Amino acid sequence: xxxxxxxxxxxxxxxxxxxxxxxxxxxxxxxxxxxxxxxxxxxxxxxxxxxxxxxxxxxxxxxxxxxxxxxxxxxxxxxxxxxxxxxxxxxxxxxxxxxxxxxxxxxxx
Amino acid sequence: xxxxxxxxxxxxxxxxxxxxxxxxxxxxxxxxxxxxxxxxxxxxxxxxxxxxxxxxxxxxxxxxxxxxxxxxxxxxxxxxxxxxxxxxxxxxxxxxxxxxxxxxxxxxxxxxxx
Numbered sequence: 001x002x003x004x005x006x007x008x009x010x011x012x013x014x015x016x017x018x019x020x021x022x023x024x025x026x027x028x029x030x031x032x033x034x035x036x037x038x039x040x041x042x043x044x045x046x047x048x049x050x051x052x053x054x055x056x057x058x059x060x061x062x063x064x065x066x067x068x069x070x071x072x073x074x075x076x077x078x079x080x081x082x083x084x085x086x087x088x089x090x091x092x093x094x095x096x097x098x099x100x101x102x103x104x105x106x107x108x109x
Numbered sequence: 110x111x112x113x114x115x116x117x118x119x120x121x122x123x124x125x126x127x128x129x130x131x132x133x134x135x136x137x138x139x140x141x142x143x144x145x146x147x148x149x150x151x152x153x154x155x156x157x158x159x160x161x162x163x164x165x166x167x168x169x170x171x172x173x174x175x176x177x178x179x180x181x182x183x184x185x186x187x188x189x190x191x192x193x194x195x196x197x198x199x200x201x202x203x204x205x206x207x208x209x210x211x212x213x214x215x216x217x218x219x220x221x222x223x
Contacts, residue, residue, distance in 0.1 A: 044214045049211060097152075
């Protein structure tokens with residue numbers, strides 16, 4: 001199974017961009033990269049996903065390196081409500097999520 | 110709004126007393142999942158249903174069972190809860206098993222075992 005490695009915690013100043021890295025060096029060519037976040041005591045919330053190309057939606061941007069061994073989630077203007085645990089997940093064909101340990105992001109006023 | 114609903118949000122059971130957690134969805138998704146999330150840990154997949162086909166993770170204890178009587182509902186049965194089964198239980202759905210289907214999570218049921 002492809003595994004992910006993320007820093008355990010990060011801080012970001014409110015209004016600044018938050019860049020959350022993820023390593024997935026064993027990823028296969030047909031495996032997607034997903035990002036979810038979990039605010040305390042709630043279910044995980046979908047943010048974005050991608051296969052090869054960079055992706056952007058109303059919440060975030062996803063930058064995937066050309067060799068696909070790592071990716072970065074970018075929250076362009078972090079707010080206090082973005083404080084959460086962010087999970088990078090490499091998705092197997094059977095759509096089974098294996099969560100890594102995640103990054104606890106704290107947005108500081 | 111289409112959504113994933115879990116009831117109850119908080120459940121207390123006694124050691125060894127069977128308990129059932131429920132999940133319903135209005136998304137009409139084919140796939141439903143159950144995850145266990147212990148305190149300060151990441152969610153861990155227990156099993157999933159693709160339509161009526163049940164798929165158990167290799168390390169899911171036999172104490173955990175699941176039922177899916179129809180597309181909308183899925184139940185998690187814990188036959189003899191131990192103190193170590195205290196956790197948040199998350200239900201999720203997905204339209205398909207292919208690798209490009211996002212999962213929609215419910216709010217979770219927090220189980221306490223006394």
